[in-house]
Amino acid sequence: MKGITLIELSVALGILAILAAVMLPRIAQLQRSARIGELRYLHGIVSTRVTLVHMAAQVRQGQPDAAPCAGGRGTADNKLQGAGTLCTQQGLIATLHGYPAATPTQTYGLTPAEMPPERYRVRTEGGKTVFMRADAKDPEACSFTYSQALDAKTAAAISVPLVSGC
Known part of the structure; x- marks a missing residue:
């Protein structure tokens, strides 16, 4: 006779169940690590863009641009x-x-490719913008915050990413 016996099938299913029990937690951990890595990547992009905007404002020293900005949305005044x-x-x-x-x-110059809406949510209120992972268990605890400058003598601030809810 050809085929497999009930014992062989049971052994094979038992081995698969053990492998699944071992691998599923590891896969969940890898997904969490990926969310944290992407959040830190976005944090770096926002930090860099904020710094570049401030440096450009400093270099231009409040002198208005002579030509309209890319996309024709107006001319920059470059106020400090x-x-x-x-x-x-x-x-x-x-x-x-x-x-x-x-x-x-x-937008902080972010493109949809850098911040896909299925992965990120952004909330702005009271001079603060919170960037959250939409696919996290607790988006509020998988986020970072940008706080705009309060006055001309105070720099804008970006918090360290919270990753406890990722």
């Missing part, structure tokens, strides 16, 4: 104090004291 605008490769960015302003429409 108060609300202003700055032209970047990503387009016109709203600023406050030479740093990106934390507004609901602020």
Whole structure:
């Protein structure tokens, strides 16, 4: 007779069950590590963009641009104090004291590829923007916060990423 016996089938299923029991927690840990890595990557991008915007504002010393910004959305005023605008490769960015302003429409120059909506949520209120992983167990605890500059003598701040809820 050809085929497998019930004992052979039971042994094979038992081995598969043991492998699944060992591998499933490891796979969950790998997914968590990937979420943390991507959150830290986004943190680095935002930190770099904030620094570049501030450096560009410093270099331009409040002198308005002569030509409209890319995309034709207006001409930057490059103000170092108060609300202003700055032209970047990503387009016109709203600023406050030479740093990106934390507004609901602020993109920080991020593209949909860098911050896909199925992975990230952004909440802006009271001069702060919170970047959260939408696919985390606790998005609030898998996030970082950008706080806009309070005045011309204070720098904008970016918190260390929270990863306890990833």
